[in-house]
Amino acid sequence: MTTSAAEPRARESLFAKDARKLVWITLLCLFLQVLGQNWSAQPRLPGSTDVHELGFVQFEARPWIGWVLLTVGLAAAGFVVGVARRGAARWDQDRVLALGLAGVVGVTVLVWVLFIVQWQWVYWAVAHGDLHPFTIGDVSWSIQRLEGAP
Secondary structure (H helix, E strand, C coil): CCCCCCCCCCCCCHHHHHHHHHHHHHHHHHHHHHHHHCCEECCECCCCCCCCCCEEEEEEEECCHHHHHHHHHHHHHHHHHHHHCCCCCCCCHHHHHHHHHHHHHHHHHHHHHHHHHHHHHHHHHHHCCCCCCCCCCEEEEEEEECCCCC
8 A cells, every 4th residue: 555645844934924924014015105105285375265266286296216115125124134144143033024024114104104294284384375395205286376366
């Protein structure tokens, strides 16, 4: 009687599992960053009232390649340093991957905080007379004056 048994597979290491999680979470964070970087605002020009509209300043934000490069760079650095630190007594590969992951999540949180702050900032700045407020990232603006406005 002959039996064929599949050869036992080596167990996947914790590092391989963590590296796969790092890739998936990085992709999720990049998606969330794109959502946080696509915003628009259209505050009214100073002097506008509910009865008499002078026009609008339109702001359009699009994803900025700088955030993408920083996020991917942190994930790649975490992986590469993690590979280099395999078997180390202190700052082993799992801790380094966790730090890389923390960097990726931290950049995503920063992108969302900047979205909220910038969105509020452009409304405040335009209401106080600054039609070209400072913004971070890929933000374009245009001024639309309504017909009949001085």
